[in-house]
Amino acid sequence: xxxxxxxxxxxxxxxxxxxxxxxxxxxxxxxxxxxxxxxxxxxxxxxxxxxxxxxxxxxxxxxxxxxxxxxxxxxxxxxxxxxxxxxxxxxxxxxxxxxxxxxxxxxxxxxxxxxxxxxxxxxxxxxxxxxxxxxxxxxxxxxxxxxxxxxxxxxxxxxxxxxxxxxxxxxxxxxxxxxxxxxxxxxxxxxxxxxxxxxxxxxxxxxxxxxxxxxxxxxx
Amino acid sequence: xxxxxxxxxxxxxxxxxxxxxxxxxxxxxxxxxxxxxxxxxxxxxxxxxxxxxxxxxxxxxxxxxxxxxxxxxxxxxxxxxxxxxxxxxxxxxxxxxxxxxxxxxxxxxxxxxxxxxxxxxxxxxxxxxxxxxxxxxxxxxxxxxxxxxxxxxxxxxxxxxxxxxxxxxxxxxxxxxxxxxxxxxxxxxxxxxxxxxxxxxxxxxxxxxxxxxxxxxxxxxxxxxxx
Numbered sequence: 001x002x003x004x005x006x007x008x009x010x011x012x013x014x015x016x017x018x019x020x021x022x023x024x025x026x027x028x029x030x031x032x033x034x035x036x037x038x039x040x041x042x043x044x045x046x047x048x049x050x051x052x053x054x055x056x057x058x059x060x061x062x063x064x065x066x067x068x069x070x071x072x073x074x075x076x077x078x079x080x081x082x083x084x085x086x087x088x089x090x091x092x093x094x095x096x097x098x099x100x101x102x103x104x105x106x107x108x109x110x111x112x113x114x115x116x117x118x119x120x121x122x123x124x125x126x127x128x129x130x131x132x133x134x135x136x137x138x139x140x141x142x143x144x145x146x147x148x149x150x151x152x153x154x155x156x157x158x159x160x161x162x163x164x165x166x167x168x169x170x171x172x173x174x175x176x177x178x179x180x181x182x183x184x185x186x187x188x189x190x191x192x193x194x195x196x197x198x199x200x201x202x203x204x205x206x207x208x209x210x211x212x213x214x215x216x217x218x219x220x
Numbered sequence: 221x222x223x224x225x226x227x228x229x230x231x232x233x234x235x236x237x238x239x240x241x242x243x244x245x246x247x248x249x250x251x252x253x254x255x256x257x258x259x260x261x262x263x264x265x266x267x268x269x270x271x272x273x274x275x276x277x278x279x280x281x282x283x284x285x286x287x288x289x290x291x292x293x294x295x296x297x298x299x300x301x302x303x304x305x306x307x308x309x310x311x312x313x314x315x316x317x318x319x320x321x322x323x324x325x326x327x328x329x330x331x332x333x334x335x336x337x338x339x340x341x342x343x344x345x346x347x348x349x350x351x352x353x354x355x356x357x358x359x360x361x362x363x364x365x366x367x368x369x370x371x372x373x374x375x376x377x378x379x380x381x382x383x384x385x386x387x388x389x390x391x392x393x394x395x396x397x398x399x400x401x402x403x404x405x406x407x408x409x410x411x412x413x414x415x416x417x418x419x420x421x422x423x424x425x426x427x428x429x430x431x432x433x434x435x436x437x438x439x440x441x442x443x444x445x446x447x
Binding site for chain 2 (some may be wrong): 052061064071072074075079088091093094098101115135158193
């Protein structure tokens with residue numbers, strides 16, 4: 001399985017880093033995760049590897065960097081084709097890429113609107129978030145995973161963001177399980193996978209991190 | 221006989237044009253359907269209920285959305301004249317730069333309707349982006365080497381829409397002496413047989429974006445009461 005040295009420049013609570021690690025775990029690829037101190041000071045290696053955005057995750061494959069989590073996951077799928085994350089046919093792949101793009105455009109910002117709220121979380125922020133989950137439920141349909149019978153590309157892209165849901169549930173005063181039971185069921189199914197359970201952090205720890213962020217940003 | 225490939229578009233959209241260029245490079249026959257995006261048709265809303273945008277590609281009743289997703293679909297479905305490179309790293313780099321380019325397209329557009337310090341900041345951001353793209357291009361004929369490909373199509377807006385934005389925004393971003401590689405690429409790109417026959421009419425495009433710029437400006441800076 002080895003195709004060279006793989007390093008992930010990482011930050012434990014970043015859902016974007018989790019995507020990369022879950023993909024590598026799924027493929028059975030050995031990698032070294034290097035935790036970056038994003039508040040104390042980004043490493044020279046990070047700044048050199050991602051001069052454009054200076055962000056994690058960065059995948060270093062045989063020393064050569066790649067940035068942007070969704071692009072990295074596509075790369076991982078192509079270099080280590082087994083088991084495949086994307087379906088074999090062009091249309092299935094187009095649908096997967098569309099939903100990955102939708103998730104990238106919508107979910108993290110909607111999550112941010114809730115936990116960044118000063119005082120009471122606006123109803124509109126909560127509604128926007130739940131509307132997005134309902135749209136994703138539509139894409140899921142009756143399938144076990146977004147990928148169909150097996151855990152796939154869209155599942156990898158989506159599941160890490162759910163590690164932040166406990167925090168927004170607390171701030172927003174709602175539960176995803178009550179509002180979007182299908183989505184909640186999909187979350188539970190994914191968490192039963194070894195690769196996912198290994199990488200997704202304890203939601204309480206994420207919640208504590210978000211509280212710290214709010215203090216840092218003067219929202220508390 | 222109805223054409224098996226249909227493309228819903230709007231005549232000013234660089235996102236639509238990159239799809240048309242891809243279809244033409246592949247020699248794929250298609251039917252173009254103009255959509256009025258200010259008065260969206262039932263057809264568009266049914267095909268793209270999530271984003272309600274063009275381009276929309278319909279191939280044998282399959283609906284494909286989002287321009288970069290459509291480009292990859294086209295490349296995988298019609299294998300002649302490949303658009304994306306074969307090497308996974310090169311593919312990843314092409315996708316990375318395409319995404320970067322789309323972010324910067326929006327920055328450049330913003331610069332047209334902002335004023336004062338905000339405008340200066342947006343202009344500076346756009347120039348910085350062009351510097352990075354210049355470095356990426358260096359001495360290559362096209363972004364992926366000898367032949368036109370995915371990234372040229374994705375960044376094609378720089379060749380034609382950016383000059384429109386410079387004009388309506390009264391700003392100069394692409395100084396030839398500062399961006400020799402991009403300048404040379406623009407010339408090659410615009411004279412490519414497929415591209416040169418598939419561009420929106422310049423004068424009308426300028427009028428369109430000038431009107432949009434003014435509208436954005438007026439809504440962003442509401443007129444002060446005169447005393």
